[in-house]
Amino acid sequence: MQKQIMIQILAPILLLLFIVSYGLLTSYWNRKSGSSKINLPPGSFGWPFIGETLSLIRAGLKGTPERFVQNRIEKHGSPLVFKTSLLGHSMAVLCGPAGNKFLFGNENKLVALWWPSSVTEIFGRCLITVRGDEAKWMRKMLLSYLGPEAFATHYATTMDIVTRRHIQVHWQGKEEVNVYKTVKLFAFELACRLFMSLEDPNYIAKLGSLFNVFLKGVGGLPLDFPGTRFYKSKKLADAIRTELKGVIKERRVALEEGKASSSQDFLSHLLTSCDENGRFLTEMEMANNILLLLFTGHDTTTISISLIIKSLGEYPDVYEKVLREQLEISKGKEAGEMLTWEDVQKMRYTWNVVSEVMRINPPVVGSFREAMVDFEYAGYTIPKGWKLYWSAVTTHRDEANFQDVTHFDPSRFEGVGPIPFTYVPFGGGPRMCVGKEFARLEILVFLHNIVTNFKWDLLVPNEKIIYDSMATPIKGLPIRLHPHQP
Numbered sequence: 164m165q166k167q168i169m170i171q172i173l174a175p176i177l178l179l180l181f182i183v184s185y186g187l188l189t190s191y192w193n194r195k196s197g198s199s200k201i202n203l204p205p206g207s208f209g210w211p212f213i214g215e216t217l218s219l220i221r222a223g224l225k226g227t228p229e230r231f232v233q234n235r236i237e238k239h240g241s242p243l244v245f246k247t248s249l250l251g252h253s254m255a256v257l258c259g260p261a262g263n264k265f266l267f268g269n270e271n272k273l274v275a276l277w278w279p280s281s282v283t284e285i286f287g288r289c290l291i292t293v294r295g296d297e298a299k300w301m302r303k304m305l306l307s308y309l310g311p312e313a314f315a316t317h318y319a320t321t322m323d324i325v326t327r328r329h330i331q332v333h334w335q336g337k338e339e340v341n342v343y344k345t346v347k348l349f350a351f352e353l354a355c356r357l358f359m360s361l362e363d364p365n366y367i368a369k370l371g372s373l374f375n376v377f378l379k380g381v382g383g384l385p386l387d388f389p390g391t392r393f394y395k396s397k398k399l400a401d402a403i404r405t406e407l408k409g410v411i412k413e414r415r416v417a418l419e420e421g422k423a424s425s426s427q428d429f430l431s432h433l434l435t436s437c438d439e440n441g442r443f444l445t446e447m448e449m450a451n452n453i454l455l456l457l458f459t460g461h462d463t464t465t466i467s468i469s470l471i472i473k474s475l476g477e478y479p480d481v482y483e484k485v486l487r488e489q490l491e492i493s494k495g496k497e498a499g500e501m502l503t504w505e506d507v508q509k510m511r512y513t514w515n516v517v518s519e520v521m522r523i524n525p526p527v528v529g530s531f532r533e534a535m536v537d538f539e540y541a542g543y544t545i546p547k548g549w550k551l552y553w554s555a556v557t558t559h560r561d562e563a564n565f566q567d568v569t570h571f572d573p574s575r576f577e578g579v580g581p582i583p584f585t586y587v588p589f590g591g592g593p594r595m596c597v598g599k600e601f602a603r604l605e606i607l608v609f610l611h612n613i614v615t616n617f618k619w620d621l622l623v624p625n626e627k628i629i630y631d632s633m634a635t636p637i638k639g640l641p642i643r644l645h646p647h648q649p
């Protein structure tokens with residue numbers, strides 16, 4: 164009790180001290196940069212320590228994350244780049260397709276992937292916290308499980324089985340469904356099943372509830388004391404890691420005893436893969452990479468599926484066209500026959516709809532890089548060590564890149580599609596999302612099953628989408644279901 168009171172008194176004092184000393188350090192650094200006559204991009208560092216972070220968060224919570232970048236482009240009269248300070252770091256925001264192209268094309272040359280400490284401290288040593296050759300090896304290992312070749316042979320059917328069972332349990336016989344909450348269950352179960360062959364619904368629910376609290380502190384301010392979201396996330400990440408290590412140990416034994424196969428799932432794949440020098444991942448690295456994939460692999464697809472269901476509810480003509488395409492695929496199959504990779508390749512119109520949803524509401528707003536050396540961009544100097552930010556949502560919602568930008572129009576993706584680097588929901592270059600194929604397959608298999616079973620009404624018309632680190636419908640997208648007549 165006494166300890167708790169002490170913490171409650173000390174925590175704000177420590178935070179204040181931290182902010183003041185950080186503020187002094189950043190203003191010293193900013194003055195130093197000015198006095199050495201470096202031609203920095205125009206812009207403002209905002210408040211000590213927090214810089215302009217609160218403006219970025221506010222723009223997201225209002226549902227207009229693109230305004231953070233757009234307002235500053237207008238204010239500083241610099242359409243290509245401006246400086247700011249986010250999450251305690253001096254940062255250059257590279258704008259538009261030119262900025263995306265520059266960052267994606269200069270990975271490991273001028274820039275390298277960077278995530279804030281509120282991400283790296285939580286995930287530890289794994290793909291997103293290593294660089295150079297180490298990152299290339301880990302990506303290769305992940306892609307040999309997550310890439311299109313692996314999916315072509317293995318996973319479409321498993322995804323279909325899990326999806327059908329989920330719909331049977333959580334959708335059929337229900338009048339109303341909260342889409343976001345329900346799809347989250349599905350995406351987490353699918354990830355647990357495909358990555359680690361977990362089957363026990365109680366164990367999956369236990370991991371899922373740890374995850375839901377854990378997610379809230381990833382990517383925010385790294386304030387590490389009791390009561391903050393970040394502190395809670397770190398504790399829960401440790402708890403999840405302990406669970407994962409248990410699963411890893413059991414599998415190692417099962418592999419040694421010949422009771423599990425090396426191609427069974429992602430976990431077996433990690434346990435049996437090494438680099439060209441014979442180095443295997445440590446148990447901690449395996450747990451960290453699985454934690455990373457569970458995180459990246461279920462929240463992004465949950466929000467994508469939810470927003471697609473929202474758009475299909477809003478545009479009945481688009482729903483009808485998607486349904487027609489999916490029924491055409493069903494017609495070519497025996498009753499009860501599962502979907503295959505080839506079936507998924509035929510879902511062209513449905514994928515254009517998915518792409519248009521991700522254009523208007525990209526699940527991930529953008530991400531970061533770090534300058535590895537001093538370099539020039541658009542006539543300005545970006546100093547070594549500065550962080551860089553690119554924003555998918557700003558390029559996607561810019562009239563200069565997409566005519567009639569707010570209009571929902573899947574035909575934008577027909578033919579050659581958008582101009583390169585204007586449409587970047589999965590990032591680009593050597594650090595492009597490794598789960599793109601996994602996401603594509605999961606989303607399309609889910610949509611096939613949902614539209615061939617139901618039509619629906621949105622219970623909250625024009626439900627607002629906010630960005631609380633990721634896109635989220637504020638009421639969780641409740642819908643009324645209308646099953647198709649047999």
Ligand code: HEM
Nearest residue numbers: 459460463467526527530588589590591594596597598602
């Ligand atoms: C619609 C779904 C998804 C979207 C929109 C998405 C988007 C992104 C974006 C924007 C990045 C950062 C790229 C960059 O910085 O250039 C990323 C990275 C990543 N994604 Fe995804 N993602 C999705 C699904 C998935 C899935 C299903 C998985 C795993 C199965 C996954 C795993 C990863 C990983 C591991 C990285 C880090 C890659 C690296 O640092 O080399 N993502 N994703």
